[in-house]
Amino acid sequence: MADHIHVVPNTPRELPVCYLCGRPIEKRPADPDFALSMDHVPPKQFYPKDIRLRVRGQLTRQPSHRTCSGDYKLDEEYFYHSMSIVVEQANPAIYQAMFSDLSRRAEAPQTHAIIKKLLGSASPVTAGGVYLPPGMAQFGLDAKRINRVALKVARGLLFAETRRYVPPKNMVGFDSSLGEGNDPELYQRIQKATAPKGVYPSIFAYWYLYLPPQRLHWMATSYWESVWFCMAFSDTQNPGA
Ligand SMILES: [Zn+2]
Known part of the structure; x- marks a missing residue:
């Protein structure tokens, strides 16, 4: 049943499986959109350039169809730019590193359009599902796009x-x-129960925990020590153990 968690075949003869759609990735697909793309998790541009150069080769990459991971590109840009507003207030040191990247990349027309749109949407309304701390400038963040990226990661x-x-x-x-x-609170609990992973924890770290009695996978993620997402995934099927 494709709808449930299942074991990905990893014998050498088997084709890799796309982590986003669960389907095999052909070696030479007729449609190049379905070719193998090793996708950075999280996106590599989340690491400021000078740090990225230092940790290059150690960042996690997972197999995907080019079209499956490509479908997230704009939302990932949105995530990065909108969260930079949060980081600016919560973690000025890290923001300085991000800012040099942002100003360099703002020359690209697409990036510039996103920043413009973002600043144009400033409003006192907090989008559902994302909680902005009191006293902080509140922007009309698109929680759906932000959560979509957090879930992908x-x-x-x-x-x-x-x-x-x-x-x-x-x-x-x-x-x-x-x-x-x-x-x-959930993040704090996971943090106490298990050690963080990540090649550069102040930029990105995660905590993973499997709870057999509940058959739940817990995943807590920390971005720029300023933004946290915690998720629980049900292990609904005994995966052929
Ligand atoms: Zn796919």
């Missing part, structure tokens, strides 16, 4: 940990928080 890390494709619908719990000192 969590599924990619879960794939890396378990070699299992996890459909989005298996996510049974979600919590997020933005800003210093606002890390969710």
